[in-house]
Amino acid sequence: MTDWNAPTDRQSGDVRLSGERQTPVGLGATEDVFVAPGSIDGTLHVEDAEYVFTDVPANGTASDPTVRKAITGDLEDGYVEDVPGDVVLRNVEDVFVAHEAANALDASGAEQVFHDDGTAPTAVPDGFDVTLSGWQHARETRDPRNGILIRGAKNDVHVTEASRDLTVYIIGWDNEVRIEGHDGDVTVFFVGRDNEVRVGPYLSASTAAESGYDNRVAVDPIPPEAVIETSKDEAFDHATIGRHKLTWQEPTDKEWCPNCGSEADAVVKRRQKDAFFVFSVAIRSYDDGGVSYECEHCSPHAVGPVSLSEDERRNVLR
Numbered sequence: 579m580t581d582w583n584a585p586t587d588r589q590s591g592d593v594r595l596s597g598e599r600q601t602p603v604g605l606g607a608t609e610d611v612f613v614a615p616g617s618i619d620g621t622l623h624v625e626d627a628e629y630v631f632t633d634v635p636a637n638g639t640a641s642d643p644t645v646r647k648a649i650t651g652d653l654e655d656g657y658v659e660d661v662p663g664d665v666v667l668r669n670v671e672d673v674f675v676a677h678e679a680a681n682a683l684d685a686s687g688a689e690q691v692f693h694d695d696g697t698a699p700t701a702v703p704d705g706f707d708v709t710l711s712g713w714q715h716a717r718e719t720r721d722p723r724n725g726i727l728i729r730g731a732k733n734d735v736h737v738t739e740a741s742r743d744l745t746v747y748i749i750g751w752d753n754e755v756r757i758e759g760h761d762g763d764v765t766v767f768f769v770g771r772d773n774e775v776r777v778g779p780y781l782s783a784s785t786a787a788e789s790g791y792d793n794r795v796a797v798d799p800i801p802p803e804a805v806i807e808t809s810k811d812e813a814f815d816h817a818t819i820g821r822h823k824l825t826w827q828e829p830t831d832k833e834w835c836p837n838c839g840s841e842a843d844a845v846v847k848r849r850q851k852d853a854f855f856v857f858s859v860a861i862r863s864y865d866d867g868g869v870s871y872e873c874e875h876c877s878p879h880a881v882g883p884v885s886l887s888e889d890e891r892r893n894v895l896r
């Protein structure tokens with residue numbers, strides 16, 4: 579254990595380490611500690627913690643820095659943002675360490691360390707145009723240019739009209755990101771647990787790295803409405819009095835398209851009716867036609883949202 583016989587700054591609530599002059603600085607007795615990208619110009623020493631989720635490899639050496647200033651008290655969460663030297667954490671619960679957060683990490687006192695040494699987000703630390711830090715914040719944003727960074731817990735970000743490739747970097751737990759739009763590939767990096775990223779049917783998404791557990795990436799299926807040109811009700815509404823040949827499409831629950839053989843989200847049935855109608859009721863049928871199938875891959879009516887107007891897109895994505 580390092581020497582904490584240092585001047586003590588007692589605080590309460592959430593504590594933010596930014597612009598500390600006296601280092602090494604000790605932070606004691608907090609719940610979670612979130613360490614931002616590029617925040618510690620030195621080594622982060624975790625003396626004891628339950629879980630450490632980290633994108634910095636935990637191979638720093640356990641040296642014995644004498645703490646020159648200690649921050650403790652009735653603390654909730656800690657946010658480390660800008661410290662020009664070593665940081666020592668004592669008696670904390672979980673620690674979440676972003677990519678390039680510190681020059682080195684000594685996590686020898688942690689019960690368990692989660693570290694995925696695969697790929698790291700290239701946008702760190704300045705390339706995110708949406709940054710959310712804290713607890714239970716909500717943010718809505720339209721068509722971000724490059725990415726979203728969340729640091730904390732129980733935050734909620736909703737992206738609309740996404741049109742380009744995005745990076746999502748989540749550091750913490752129980753955060754949710756929902757992305758709707760018409761084009762783009764979403765690359766997700768997790769440092770922590772129980773986070774979720776869900777994207778709309780016209781986007782793709784995948785997990786690039788996970789330093790943690792129970793994080794999820796999901797892509798919504800394409801709805802049948804995207805393939806249906808005319809519903810049955812719409813077709814019949816147009817048949818007032820006289821003989822009409824109607825064509826419409828109905829949703830099915832098929833997972834494979836009988837027409838093109840693809841696995842598909844939105845397989846629809848194409849139906850026809852040639853009949854004599856009185857006020858949209860067929861009183862004499864000439865031909866009920868056959869049934870044919872089509873899906874988002876083979877239908878001439880599959881409306882990629884790119885070709886939709888804003889209102890149509892809203893309807894499709896509803």
Ligand SMILES: [Zn+2]
Nearest residue numbers: 835838873876
């Ligand atoms: Zn098909």
